[in-house]
Amino acid sequence: MINRFKSVFVAASVLAGAVLPLQSAHAEYNLTLCGASPGGLWSLLGAGVDAAVKASYPGSTVTYQTSGGGFANVVQIDQKKCDLAIIHDAEVKAARSGQPPFSGPVDSMRSVAVMYTWAPMQLLISKSYAEEHGINTMEDIAAKKVPINILLNKKGNVVSDIGASMLTAVGASPEQIEEWGGSVTYAASKEQGELMRDRRADAILNSLFVNHSSIRELANAIDLKLVPVTKATADKVAGEWNINNFTIKGGTYPWAPDDTLTITVSAQLFVREDADPTMVKDVTTALIDNADKVSGVHKAMKALDAKLMATASAAPYHTAAEEVYKAKGLR
Incomplete structure (x- = not known):
């Protein structure tokens, strides 16, 4: 699996005859993000997402994977060839309605965050x-x-x-x-x-x-x-x-x-509808809590904040992402 999720657990201990429950110390993720050409804006966004996830989950890595861009990323995410993908809103709308270059509707993408609208x-x-x-x-x-x-x-x-x-x-x-x-x-x-x-x-x-x-x-x-x-x-x-x-x-x-x-x-970050809910929840939380890591990749990104991330409309939010935004009062 591309998405490899590891949890580091505190070993069970016996203290005064009582068994302490297992507790998660932190999660580490090894994820791939489909973008576009190397060295472009989307590669910078990939670096920002990587930095945001690392800040919340030390030891994690989000690897930027070059591709043909948005239309190609619809196929990549649909075929589970990457965990995350940046796709233009217009491309997702075309995919979901089965417009060219798609031969029929492709509706496996679910939103995680808006990246920019400008x-x-x-x-x-x-x-x-x-x-x-x-x-x-x-x-x-x-x-x-x-x-x-x-x-x-x-x-x-x-x-x-x-x-x-x-x-x-x-x-x-x-x-x-x-x-x-x-x-x-x-x-x-x-x-x-x-x-x-x-x-x-x-x-x-x-x-x-x-x-x-x-x-x-x-x-x-x-x-x-x-x-x-x-x-x-x-x-x-x-x-x-x-x-x-x-x-x-x-x-x-x-x-x-x-x-x-x-x-x-505009461009948005997507996962598959059946993506691991815990991973989606953690990535969404990391992006919200560390929005400055993404907005800081380029001065043109300075307007990006958690409020904007919560405004996607090209496709429904992943249920785990939706829960995070609602819990933080953003949707």
């Missing part, structure tokens, strides 16, 4: 390209049939599908962009930055933390323009994926002085 889709266009073609909103790409070379996240990641939905909603589907002489390339976040710096792409449309280091690094290499969508587009795509609108405040980037409307995804 990873907005950001359309970053080379400033010179945006000025040349008069692009001030995403809708301008379609209105002017711009032959743009745009980068989406790699296929199999829901933010790639959401990006394609955004483009389609404004009338610039990947197929239409290709008809106009442009291209849509699917690449991991790190590769996207390299392609933009090498002038092999004109734009990135990806889910990233606001002011993420990769954006700052890219902005140091080339001039960028942060491009919004209209409210009608944001509402349409958010409704399609059952996610939320998001406004990037003006001045967050020195080169983006105006508020920028877009949409956002």
Whole structure:
């Protein structure tokens, strides 16, 4: 079994003719957590979960396991190939309803904690390209049939599908962009930055933390323009994926002085419905009691607290996790 649970018990003693009951000194866990690519945000979250569990249960280990990301993690957790998994809310909703890429409903995931709700889709266009073609909103790409070379996240990641939905909603589907002489390339976040710096792409449309280091690094290499969508587009795509609108405040980037409307995804920590209740209870308690261990992995995570962890809606909470939140007055 991947989940190996060990309890260290105080040996039974006889004192004054009485037998003392066995008592648990502490638990140690050896768990695997399915994330995404190494070195990315989810690997940092994995380190935070590991630190939180270690703080409550010394000697424990939560090992970060790289994978293809959220859709792949639905399968991994369903097939018991990891104990914990980080998955986007939109991916879980797609799995539970049997939408593509799933051939039928997959409903084995149960929530443990919300990790974040603030990873907005950001359309970053080379400033010179945006000025040349008069692009001030995403809708301008379609209105002017711009032959743009745009980068989406790699296929199999829901933010790639959401990006394609955004483009389609404004009338610039990947197929239409290709008809106009442009291209849509699917690449991991790190590769996207390299392609933009090498002038092999004109734009990135990806889910990233606001002011993420990769954006700052890219902005140091080339001039960028942060491009919004209209409210009608944001509402349409958010409704399609059952996610939320998001406004990037003006001045967050020195080169983006105006508020920028877009949409956002959230990520949550999941277990299987039949996961060991004691393990789920202990991990949930560890996350609540040591929320700072997770929020401290990146400055963009500072808003994470126990109250936010208790707000999951993509799938029901595991019964053991639900009990912990209720006992602490969080649900």
